[in-house]
Amino acid sequence: MSLRDLPSVDRLLGAEGAGELIAAYGRPLTVQALRASLDSARLAIQEGQDPPKDAELISRSGETLQSWLLPSLRPVINATGVIIHTNLGRAPLSASAQRAISEVASGYSSLEYDLRQGSRGSRDVHAEDLLVRLTGAESALVVNNNAAAVLLVLTALAHAREVLVSRTQLIEIGGGFRIPQILEQSGAILREVGTTNRTHLKDFTEAITNETALILRAHHSNFKIVGFSTEPSLAELIGVGQTHDLPVLDDLGSGALLDTALFGLGHEPMVQESVREGAPLVAFSGDKLIGGPQAGILVGEKTLLDQLRKHPMARAVRPDKMCLAGLSATLNHFLRDEATETIPVWVMISATEAVLKQRADQWAKELGSGELIQGRSTVGGGSLPEETLPTWLLALDVDQPNAFAERLRNSDPPIIARVENDRVVIDPRTVLPDQEEPLLRGVQAALEA
Ligand SMILES: *Cc1c(COP(=O)(O)O)cnc(C)c1O
Numbered sequence: 191m192s193l194r195d196l197p198s199v200d201r202l203l204g205a206e207g208a209g210e211l212i213a214a215y216g217r218p219l220t221v222q223a224l225r226a227s228l229d230s231a232r233l234a235i236q237e238g239q240d241p242p243k244d245a246e247l248i249s250r251s252g253e254t255l256q257s258w259l260l261p262s263l264r265p266v267i268n269a270t271g272v273i274i275h276t277n278l279g280r281a282p283l284s285a286s287a288q289r290a291i292s293e294v295a296s297g298y299s300s301l302e303y304d305l306r307q308g309s310r311g312s313r314d315v316h317a318e319d320l321l322v323r324l325t326g327a328e329s330a331l332v333v334n335n336n337a338a339a340v341l342l343v344l345t346a347l348a349h350a351r352e353v354l355v356s357r358t359q360l361i362e363i364g365g366g367f368r369i370p371q372i373l374e375q376s377g378a379i380l381r382e383v384g385t386t387n388r389t390h391l392k393d394f395t396e397a398i399t400n401e402t403a404l405i406l407r408a409h410h411s412n413f414k415i416v417g418f419s420t421e422p423s424l425a426e427l428i429g430v431g432q433t434h435d436l437p438v439l440d441d442l443g444s445g446a447l448l449d450t451a452l453f454g455l456g457h458e459p460m461v462q463e464s465v466r467e468g469a470p471l472v473a474f475s476g477d478k479l480i481g482g483p484q485a486g487i488l489v490g491e492k493t494l495l496d497q498l499r500k501h502p503m504a505r506a507v508r509p510d511k512m513c514l515a516g517l518s519a520t521l522n523h524f525l526r527d528e529a530t531e532t533i534p535v536w537v538m539i540s541a542t543e544a545v546l547k548q549r550a551d552q553w554a555k556e557l558g559s560g561e562l563i564q565g566r567s568t569v570g571g572g573s574l575p576e577e578t579l580p581t582w583l584l585a586l587d588v589d590q591p592n593a594f595a596e597r598l599r600n601s602d603p604p605i606i607a608r609v610e611n612d613r614v615v616i617d618p619r620t621v622l623p624d625q626e627e628p629l630l631r632g633v634q635a636a637l638e639a
Contacts, residue, residue, distance in 0.1 A: 192603055196228055196232065202244060202251075203220075206244075207245065207248040208224075211251060211252055214255070215255045220251070222292075223251040223252075223254045223258070224251050227251045227254065227571040227593035228508070236625070263294075264603065264604065265603050266603055266604040266606055267608055267629050268620040269605055269617055269629065270606055270617060271565070271583075271617030271619050272567070273535055273569050273570055274566070274571025275620070276365065278606065280484070281478070281482060281533075282622060283483065284520060284533050285532070286523070287482060289519070291519075295511070295621065299511055301316075301511045301514070312507070313508065314331065314499065318494065321489055322489070324461075324616070325447075325461045327472070327491075328495075329491065329495040329496070330491040330495070332476070333485070333488070334507050334509050335486045336473055336475040338486050339488050340486075341372055341376055341503070342501065343404075344378045344406075345376040345378070345500075345503050346498050346501040346504075347497065351401055352378070352379045352401045352403060353373055353381060353405070354381050354405045355369060355405075355406045356382075356383050356389040356393075356394075356407075356421065357382050357386050359421070363412065363443065372473045379405065381397055387415060387417070387418060387420075388421075389420065391422040391427075394427065398430075403429050403436070404436060404438070405437070405438045407424060407440050407441065407442045408443075409440075409444070411443040411572035411575075424440060425467050430513050431470065432627055437494055439471045439473060440464045440473070441474075442461060442473065443582075444458055444474065444475065444560050444573035445479060446573075447479070447529075448460075448524070450499045450569070450573075454579060454580075455569065455577045456574055465490070471491070471494055472488075473487070475571075476517050478573060479571070479573055481534065481536055482519075482520030482533075483516035483520075484488065485509055485513050486507075504548070520533060521558055534622065543580055543581065546618050547562065549618040557584075557630060557633060557634060560584045560585060560587075561584075562582055562583070563585045564581070565580075565615060567580075567581045567617055581617055582618065583616060584615065585615045586613060586633070587613055595609050595614055597639055601631075601632030601635065605633070616633070
C-alpha cells in the first residue's frame with residue numbers, strides 16, 4: 191500500500207456523496223475538508239495503515255464540515271441555580287425584549303432618525319427618557335457595557351488628573367475588570383485613600399489637591415468586608431465633592447431597580463437611592479440585576495452627561511440598535527411594575543419555594559428517578575455575595591457524578607448542572623419554562639446511557 195493509492199481531490203469531488211456535501215456546504219469549503227481528510231489519510235498511511243476507501247474519505251469530510259460549522263456559541267440549559275451566571279451569558283431576556291430586538295434587527299429602524307422632523311436624530315434618545323423616569327435622574331447615557339461606562343467617565347473627566355478611591359474599593363470583578371487598571375487605561379492617576387479595612391471621610395478631604403478631578407466609589411459587588419472596617423457613606427462623599435466642586439462617580443455594578451430585600455435577600459444598592467442622595471454620576475450594567483441586554487448605563491447630572499456624550503470615546507463605546515431595543519423593552523417592564531412577572535432574572539428571584547418544589551417533584555415523577563432535597567440558589571453576577579435563596583433540588587444518585595455531569599453537558603442543548611455531595615443536582619429556579627422538555631429528555635438519555 192502506498193500514498194499513490196489515495197485519490198485526488200478532483201476524483202473525490204466526483205465520488206458518490208460529494209455532491210451532497212457541496213450542496214450543503216458550498217464547493218470551496220468542501221474542497222478544504224476533502225484536502226484535510228486526504229492529509230490525515232496520508233499521515234496514517236505513513237504510519238503503516240491501509241488507505242481508506244473513497245466513501246470513507248467522503249464521510250470523514252462530512253463530519254469535518256459539520257464540526258467546522260457547529261457554532262461554539264450555543265444556547266444551554268442553566269440548571270446550576272446561579273441566576274446571573276456570567277459564564278452562561280448573564281441575563282436571559284424577556285419575551286418582549288426578544289421581540290423588540292428581532293424587530294429592529296430584521297429591518298431598518300429609527301435608530302438615528304427623527305420621525306417628526308424627517309431628519310437626522312440621535313440614538314441617545316431611545317432609552318434616556320425611560321431611565322430618567324425610572325431613576326429620577328436628570329439625564330442618562332447608554333454605552334456598550336459598564337466597564338466602558340466607567341472608562342468613559344474617567345477618560346472624559348479625569349484624564350491626566352487624580353481620582354480618589356478608597357483602598358477598600360480597589361476591586362477586581364470577574365473577567366479582568368480591575369479598578370486600578372481601568373484608571374490607568376483612562377489616563378487618570380489613581381490616588382489611593384485610607385487603608386484596606388478602614389477609610390474615613392477625613393482621609394478623602396486630606397487627599398484633595400488642585401490635581402484632584404473626581405471621587406470614585408465602587409460597589410464591592412462580589413465580596414464582603416467583615417469585622418473592623420469602615421468606609422465613608424455615599425452621602426458623605428457627595429458632600430465632600432460639593433464642597434470642593436468635584437464630581438462623584440458611584441459605580442454600582444449590578445444596579446438594582448427593585449429592592450432585593452423584598453425577596454429574602456440582602457439589600458443590593460439601588461440606582462434610585464444613589465440618585466436621591468445626589469450622586470452626580472451613577473454607573474451600572476444592563477445585564478445584571480436590570481435583566482436586559484449587555485449595556486453600561488450612566489445616569490446623573492445633565493451637564494456631566496453632556497460632556498461625556500461629546501467625548502470622542504463615547505462614539506467608540508456606543509450601543510448598537512439591538513441593545514437599545516432590548517434595553518428599552520426591559521426598562522418598560524419596570525415602569526409598568528411587572529418586572530417580577532416578565533423579566534426572567536426577577537421571575538427567578540421571586541420564584542416561591544412551593545413552585546420550585548412542585549416543578550422538581552414533577553420532574554422526579556416524569557423521570558421516575560431522583561430525590562427532592564432542599565438547597566440554595568444564588569443571584570450571581572457580582573451581586574449579593576454570601577446571600578442565597580432557598581430552593582428545592584432534584585438530586586440524582588449516579589455512579590460517577592462528574593462523568594454524568596459531563597454527559598449532560600454533551601446533550602443537545604447542553605445541560606449545565608452542579609455536583610454536590612457526590613450527587614448531580616438540578617435547580618429548577620434557573621431552568622426556563624420552555625426548556626423543561628429538552629431538560630428531561632437530556633437527563634433521561636444520560637440516565638439510560
Ligand atoms: C460588574 C461590574 C462592572 C463591570 O460591568 P460590565 O457590565 O460587566 O462591564 C464594573 N463595576 C462593578 C462594581 C461591577 O460589579
